[in-house]
Amino acid sequence: MSQKLVLLGATGFMGKAVKKILSERKSALKLVSEPGRVSEGDYPSGAVVIDFSLPHYCLEQIEKHRGTGLFWVVGSTGWTESEQARLEEIAQSEWILRSTNFSWAVQSLARVLRELRQTLQPLGFQCSMTEIHHTRKKDAPSGTAKTLAAEWSPEQAIESIREGDTIGIHEIRLETDSEVLTLRHEAKSRELFASGAIDTAERFPSWAQGKNPHGLVELSDVIFS
Ligand SMILES: NC(=O)c1ccc[n+]([C@@H]2O[C@H](COP(=O)([O-])OP(=O)(O)OC[C@H]3O[C@@H](n4cnc5c(N)ncnc54)[C@H](OP(=O)(O)O)[C@@H]3O)[C@@H](O)[C@H]2O)c1
Incomplete structure (x- = not known):
């Protein structure tokens, strides 16, 4: 069964690496939307969102789509203390995994x-x-x-x-x-991080099944469990 994927930062170096790997790999993830500055695109309910954009944009998108059952795999870095605090607050009720490194x-x-x-x-x-x-x-x-x-x-x-x-x-x-x-x-290639984010996105929804969100999810919880 396929899992819908939304990609933030699709035009950037990391976003392009994610798309390249998805085009080469047999994955359950199906890219359905690439929101950007011009087009907002769709966020189907229950989709996984991989973010390689910017903290303020990612946070804005998370706020906007609260309560729609999305799984956020956040890779953007440079979060300010207040952005980080807000993210942690939202993660009490939304599935959000943030990792500074997907290797x-x-x-x-x-x-x-x-x-x-x-x-x-x-x-x-x-x-x-x-x-x-x-x-x-x-x-x-x-x-x-x-x-x-x-x-x-x-x-x-x-x-x-x-x-x-x-x-x-x-x-x-x-x-x-x-x-x-x-x-x-x-890191010898950006595809290292893109591949790790895809692995995580593939596993996150099934890992979360039967659980309730109660804060930011650690990458190691999903990958090493
Ligand atoms: N966690 C990890 O393993 C990992 C690994 C590598 C990088 N990163 C992080 O991932 C992020 C992206 O890295 P990158 O090298 O791909 O950067 P990049 O090439 O500069 O790409 C940034 C992306 O974000 C988009 N963007 C920027 N400002 C935006 C806005 N205001 N609204 C909507 N979209 C906006 C850009 O769109 P435009 O094309 O329109 O500018 C572009 O698609 C960085 O924070 C980087 O540190 C994380």
């Missing part, structure tokens, strides 16, 4: 860092983080870097570098005077 390797990296914090932080290890992205990227630090930093400390500093067409590099150094442990992830 399973990055999801695993966050878990590893959580474990490393427990053992290495008490031993005096200091953390430094750097993220490198293309020069068109609107937000800094990246959403992924903020997610990873939060695993070590709320005050963790992040160095942001913008150069060329770099898709996304995140490097974490855990260091004492006598040793250094480096964790590094490099």
Whole structure:
């Protein structure tokens, strides 16, 4: 049975990657609408919406379509504190999953860092983080870097570098005077994230079946459950 899909940000780099993968992959998702600045398009009841646009636009669309049984897979980054708070409030009654990174390797990296914090932080290890992205990227630090930093400390500093067409590099150094442990992830293609968002969108409605929304859904809940 096919699952209807709405795509926000369809004209962008990520939106195009989603469409490319859907055209190549045998998926239950059927793209029915690409809302944009000119045409609003349709949001069929019960559809999955993949968002790779901008937070304020995505939030506006979520507000507009409350109560219509949609499943939101939100990938846009750069949410302000007030936008984030509003999203969390709406997620008490709507199905919304937000992830700053749809790579399973990055999801695993966050878990590893959580474990490393427990053992290495008490031993005096200091953390430094750097993220490198293309020069068109609107937000800094990246959403992924903020997610990873939060695993070590709320005050963790992040160095942001913008150069060329770099898709996304995140490097974490855990260091004492006598040793250094480096964790590094490099995205080689945008299709990595598009593919992860599609996998998530395919699984989200069946994962949610029989449950009620009670806040933002974690990607790991849907993927690793
Ligand atoms: N979670 C993840 O794994 C992940 C991975 C990569 C990127 N991202 C995030 O995904 C987002 C999109 O990235 P991208 O590289 O595809 O960006 P992009 O190429 O700039 O595309 C942005 C898209 O949003 C649309 N848009 C912008 N302003 C809009 C508005 N006011 N109303 C309606 N549509 C609007 C653009 O439409 P126009 O064509 O009309 O401008 C375009 O389709 C960014 O926030 C990025 O950080 C997330």
